[in-house]
Amino acid sequence: MINTSCDIAIIGGGPVGASLALALRDSGLDVCVLEARKPESAPADPRALALSYGSRLLLERIGVWDAIPQVTGIRTIHISQKQALGRAVLEAHELSVPELGYVLPYPALQGALQHALEASNITYLTGATVTQLSSEADAARISFRHDSVEQTLNARLAVVADGGKLLENLHPPKITDYGQSAIIAHITCASPRPGTAFERFTGQGPVALLPYNDGYELVWTASHETAQEMLRWDEAAFLEQLHLHFGDRVGEFLSVGARTCFPLRLRRAPQITLPHTVLLGNAAQTLHPVAGQGFNMGLRDAWELAQEILRCEPQALGSEPTLAAYRSSRRLDRNAGIRFTDSLVRVFSNDLPGLSAGRAAALSLLDCMPLAKKFVAKRMMFGANG
Numbered sequence: 001m002i003n004t005s006c007d008i009a010i011i012g013g014g015p016v017g018a019s020l021a022l023a024l025r026d027s028g029l030d031v032c033v034l035e036a037r038k039p040e041s042a043p044a045d046p047r048a049l050a051l052s053y054g055s056r057l058l059l060e061r062i063g064v065w066d067a068i069p070q071v072t073g074i075r076t077i078h079i080s081q082k083q084a085l086g087r088a089v090l091e092a093h094e095l096s097v098p099e100l101g102y103v104l105p106y107p108a109l110q111g112a113l114q115h116a117l118e119a120s121n122i123t124y125l126t127g128a129t130v131t132q133l134s135s136e137a138d139a140a141r142i143s144f145r146h147d148s149v150e151q152t153l154n155a156r157l158a159v160v161a162d163g164g165k166l167l168e169n170l171h172p173p174k175i176t177d178y179g180q181s182a183i184i185a186h187i188t189c190a191s192p193r194p195g196t197a198f199e200r201f202t203g204q205g206p207v208a209l210l211p212y213n214d215g216y217e218l219v220w221t222a223s224h225e226t227a228q229e230m231l232r233w234d235e236a237a238f239l240e241q242l243h244l245h246f247g248d249r250v251g252e253f254l255s256v257g258a259r260t261c262f263p264l265r266l267r268r269a270p271q272i273t274l275p276h277t278v279l280l281g282n283a284a285q286t287l288h289p290v291a292g293q294g295f296n297m298g299l300r301d302a303w304e305l306a307q308e309i310l311r312c313e314p315q316a317l318g319s320e321p322t323l324a325a326y327r328s329s330r331r332l333d334r335n336a337g338i339r340f341t342d343s344l345v346r347v348f349s350n351d352l353p354g355l356s357a358g359r360a361a362a363l364s365l366l367d368c369m370p371l372a373k374k375f376v377a378k379r380m381m382f383g384a385n386g
C-alpha cells in the first residue's frame with residue numbers, strides 16, 4: 001500500500017521514466033514510479049540501443065553510467081547506400097569526443113536504472129499497472145492495479161512514460177505508417193571492424209550494423225510482408241540474403257541469433273502536456289530507429305523536465321506556467337529530431353530515379369565538408385538544444 005497522494009507520479013519505469021525519477025532523487029519531492037512489469041517475470045527485451053555520447057553524459061549525471069555492464073563504444077560511423085555511389089564517414093577524433101556513441105542491450109540499461117531506483121528514496125512499485133489517468137484542474141488522478149488490488153493516487157504532476165498506450169484512445173496520436181518492420185538480431189561475421197557502426201540505405205529501408213561484443217547488433221528494415229518472410233528463412237538463407245543486401249564490408253556473415261520483428265512508425269502525441277500532466281519519451285514521440293534517436297530524445301525529455309521541476313517554486317509544480325516552460329524548452333529539439341528521422345526514412349528508403357544521384361551527392365558533400373559533418377554529428381550526439 002502506498003500513500004494516496006504524492007508530488008510526482010511517473011507512469012512507466014522504462015528507461016525514460018526511470019531516468020526522470022533518478023534525476024529528481026535529491027529534490028526533496030515525493031516521487032512515485034508505477035511500473036507494470038514485475039522484473040522477475042518480464043521477458044528480456046531483445047532490443048539493443050545505440051546511445052549518443054550526449055546520453056552518456058546525462059546518464060553519468062544521474063549516476064548510472066558506470067553501473068551499466070556490456071557497453072561497446074562506437075568510434076566510427078560509416079554511412080552508404082546500396083548499389084549507388086556516395087558515402088560519409090564520421091570519426092570520433094574529428095569531433096573531439098572519445099566515442100560517438102555506445103551500443104548496449106535494453107535490459108542492461110533497464111537493470112542499472114532499476115537497481116539505482118531500488119537503492120534510492122524514491123517509491124518504486126513494480127507490478128503496478130495504471131488503468132486510468134484523469135488530468136484535472138487541481139491535480140492528476142491515477143487509478144492502478146497492484147497485487148490485484150485497485151488503488152488510486154493523486155499527484156500534483158503525473159508523468160506519462162508508458163511508451164504510449166495509456167492515453168491513445170483519449171488523445172489519439174498522429175501516426176505515420178512507413179509500411180516497414182525491423183528485424184533485429186545479433187550476428188557474427190568473418191571480418192568485424194571493432195568500434196565501427198554501419199548505416200546502409202536501401203530501397204526497402206535502412207540496414208544498420210551496430211558493433212557489439214564479438215559481432216554486431218543488426219537492425220534490418222523491410223516491408224511488413226518481407227520482414228515476416230525473413231523470420232521464416234533458415235539461418236543459411238538469412239546470412240546469404242544479408243550478405244547480398246549489405247555487401248562485403250565485414251566479410252561473410254557467420255551466425256545469426258534469435259530474430260525479433262518490430263513494426264515501425266512515427267507516432268506523435270497531439271500535445272505533450274495536459275493539466276498537471278506531461279508525456280515523455282515514447283509516449284510523446286515514437287520514432288523510426290533509423291538514426292537511433294528514440295531513447296536519446298526521451299532521455300533529453302526527462303533531463304529537461306527534471307531541470308524545469310527543480311527550477312520551479314514548490315507551489316508551482318504541475319502548474320500551467322511550469323508546463324509551458326517545459327513545452328518551450330523541448331520544442332526545437334523535439335521538432336528537429338522528428339523531422340530529421342522522418343526525412344531520412346522518406347528520402348533514403350526508395351529507388352525513385354534521380355533520388356539516388358542526389359543522395360550520393362549529399363553523402364559525398366557531407367564527407368568532405370568538416371563543418372557540415374560537425375553539425376550533423378553534434379545534432380545526433382546532443383540534439384538541437386546542444
Ligand SMILES: Cc1cc2nc3c(=O)[nH]c(=O)nc-3n(C[C@H](O)[C@H](O)[C@H](O)COP(=O)(O)OP(=O)(O)OC[C@H]3O[C@@H](n4cnc5c(N)ncnc54)[C@H](O)[C@@H]3O)c2cc1C
Pocket residue numbers: 011012013014015016017034035036037047048049050051128129130131161162163165166182184219262280281282283289291292293294295296297298
Ligand atoms: C527495433 C528498435 C530499435 C531501436 N533502437 C534504438 C537506438 O538504437 N537508440 C535509441 O535511442 N532508441 C532506439 N529505439 C527506441 C527506444 O527503444 C525507445 O525510444 C525507448 O525504449 C523509449 O523508452 P520509454 O521509457 O519511453 O518507453 P518504453 O521503453 O516503452 O518503456 C515503457 C515502460 O512503461 C511500462 N508501462 C507500460 N504501460 C504501463 C502502465 N499502464 N502502467 C505502468 N507501467 C506501464 C512498461 O512496462 C515499460 O517498462 C529503438 C526502438 C526499436 C523498436
